[in-house]
Amino acid sequence: MADSTSICSFQRRIRCYAVTPDEELFEVLEDVWPEENAVWIQFPSTAEALEVLFTEPPDLLLVDDRLEGMKGADVVSLVKSENVYRQLPVVYCLAPELLDQVSWSKVEADEFLLLPVDAREARSRLSLTLCRVSRSLDANPLTRLPGNTTIIQRIQDLIDAKEEFGLAYVDLDHFKSFNDKYGFSRGDEVLLMSARILVNTVRGIKARYSFVGHVGGDDFVFILPLDIVEQGCAQVVERFDAIVPSFYDPEDQARGKIVSKDRQGKTREFPLMAVSIAVVANREAKLEHFGQASEIAMALKKKAKENPKSCYVLDRRHG
Amino acid sequence: MAQDLRTEHKGRILAVKDLPTLPKVLDEVNRLVEDPESSTEQIAKVISYDQVLSAKVLKMVNSPIYGFPGRIASVQHALVLLGYNVIRGIIISTSVFDIMTQSMVGLWEHSVGCALACAEVARQAGFEDPEEYSVSGLLHDLGKVVATVQLPEIKTEIEQVIKDKDIGYRDAERQVLGFGHDRINAWLADHWNLPPKLREGMAHHHKPLSAEFYPAMACVVHVGDFLVRLMEYGSAGDDNVSALDPQALKLLKLGQSDLESILDGLCDKFIEVSDLSFD
Incomplete structure (x- = not known):
């Protein structure tokens, strides 16, 4: 099982809290993952747990239903009602007889375990909880594409693996003026369309590895092996330019530009949206760190933006 | 009704x-x-x-x-x-017709012919994106297919009425069903969120000037439908060459010589797709 090397996508030892008076349960939990991958800390009561929980939140929290004082379900609700801790994955442990009484919309746990806890099942459920939470946390809420954490991780992984990859930073020119004239929901339509073009273009190219992520707003990235990344860029540009006019009203489509009034009431014109792509090349696997890649990208992006039409700029530097 | x-x-x-x-x-x-x-x-x-x-x-x-x-x-x-x-x-997940009828094959050919004709008409009229027009032409009789699939018993009745009374398909539909395939097209286009431009071509090709937003689209499909019937490519389910509304030509700014060059272009197109067959 992959868990023997790392848990979900964690690259470090994860910290787990168990709020339970049950010593036997705690022993089972401690054996779920190898010691070098996870550390478990037991809190026999709520009172002992809360302060540590709030100042040093763990990667995973397990709450037993059988607690003195504050009830297990209330501890879960307390954690989940605070926006700062909401993303913390919480597993609720309870006796099977209680299942019918739980209202899952009130107890906002992410997973449950039935007492007495079975070690094999616990391993799968806890791993799944971590993976699920990290996926949904990082995903862009609009496009559901992976977000920054995953993007950076993916780039660093490829750097570490000494792959010769091309990292493409994609953004839309004149997206803001489109949004200003047509409103946010029409802007979202364009972002969703762009995401589909990127996903299908990148996936359509048969490559050993590929990736598409959504940084936020009108910023996307994709990764392809260096020798085929240019082919991907050219296709994205061609497809975007062909499809984007359909997202304008007929008059603007016919004019090939948008006409709108600025805050001073002056009439202004903006070209149709275009796509700019800046490609960082990890030629001869010279990159060592993600930070270098993003620095190069920013400089290239400026260059790509100088061209008002859709275009891509490749990082041509050697060594 | x-x-x-x-x-x-x-x-x-x-x-x-x-x-x-x-x-x-x-x-x-x-x-x-x-x-x-x-x-x-x-x-x-x-x-x-x-x-x-x-x-x-x-x-x-x-x-x-x-x-x-x-x-x-x-x-x-x-x-x-x-x-x-x-x-x-x-x-x-797409299935095929259980029974392949000659009329379905004819309708498929007619719709391809209409798509090609619409592209030619749009090009001659100087419109920029001929593909949109050809899609609308392709789908202009979709309502007939859907009605046949959903109401198979009525299809026979329509065919009988066409034979007995020697009237067009749309008139027969209106007698038997209470509405024509152009209405069905409008409902389908709404139901499926198709772009308004396609909807108008599909729903108004029989009365193109009644199109609210894109009369040019409806006129292109109207003229395309007429031309493909004139050339007897495929079959729309009746033998009538529908009347050509002169207003449609006027709106598209097409004259007699334009129609002739469209027909010439269309002949070449039909030769290009001559190896295309549905049966």
């Missing part, structure tokens, strides 16, 4: 779940999809000769799940946005 019977017909038509196509097209497109060497353009070309598959991909890409309903009118664009997996899914 009793109102409740009309409403019942409409309900049964809009309940359409599975729209079958002709086996030959499905085989061809299946072959392309399973071949890793084939391109989106190749697949788009085959799909764009099939009214049912075209309708399915456009319905899918314009569904709210993708987040931009009513925006995509091009089969090629739809394929780019849907991607390989979804297209493959659509094709796998």
